[in-house]
Amino acid sequence: MDFDAVILAGGRSSRLGGSPKSALMFDGATLLERSLAAAAGARHTVVVGPEAAGLPGGVLTSREDPPFAGPAAAIAAGLDALRGADPAGLVLVLACDMPRVGEAVRALFAALPGSGVDGVMAASSDGRLQPLAGFYSTAALERAVQAAAARNALVHGSVFALLASLDVQAVVVPAGSTDDVDTWDDAAALGVAVREQ
Template sequence: MELGLSGFAAVILAGGQASRLGGADKATIELGGRSLLERAIDAVVDAGEVVVVGQQVPTERPATFVLEDPRFGGPAAGLLTGRDSLLRRFPTIAVLAVDMPHLTSSTFRRLHEAAVGHEGAVLTRDGRRQLAFVVETERLDAVRPDREAQHGLAIRALLDPLDLVDVASVGSEARDVDTWSDLRDLASEAEDR
């Protein structure tokens, strides 16, 4: 993978159904006075282009909003829809879930650095891969299935053929918000700092 921070695009996955949050739009949920989407956009501030796969909401920075196709087709369908919505071609794509509020631009710099000599890099927590990674656009295109097979496809299955290096998370950067309890825990941790 060629390292070049200005040479990457970002796809933020914000289109899930959030069933454990009662269907709330995760992108608009606030933590510390900022929405999860604004925090996600901040984490990819170095990207040349940002596509958000989810409902359009106001943002401070420019982003393109699209809905995954097929609708509620899962994260792999969202990623591929986001990739197809990029206006320009980039050597690499950074991918992140909107519900990981402690990801930062440093996270994605580390992932890009670790990816040199590989086809990408993925953030891990306790040995498990998280929805935060960088991947070569050309290699992603080479392994993508047809539209019908994208529905319900797990990200793990999509990325399995690729040479992705694991990068251990630092601190709480891999924590996510799946439940209201998760949000309360993250908010109380922030207050304790």
């Protein structure tokens, strides 16, 4: 099943003192490298955020406008970058701050056949949804972005509001696979650290 990937790597990391989440280390790789590995198999991959050094060849880059405008605006920027690359029918949307997200992506991909019309979104066993780990219909997501743009609701907009018009199935993913790093306490609990110089 063909898909593209949009990896969101453009937050301020304000609760981490500005240390970019994408450059934090887990199990010998940066969180961005782990997200790229989780998206392996994508026809095209876009990293939305500040210019990152050492990206694999062929990975596209983009930036939300204005910078730090939030994940809804970043999704729009990623889709815009894919538009010129013969986009696939599905797009994997991933935030780059989930060190074990590869497990979630595998579970989501396995659930795609027979899923809801517009895709699948990760959910924890207690029902907490994670919209920044999901496969979505590219066409449906494009329509949602266009509608949000028309309402001036992309900049600092809610991702749940962006996705509200999509028919998306929640898929329970392995425990801990969508745990994210927002604070240094989160990082310590997940075994995530700053790269040693």
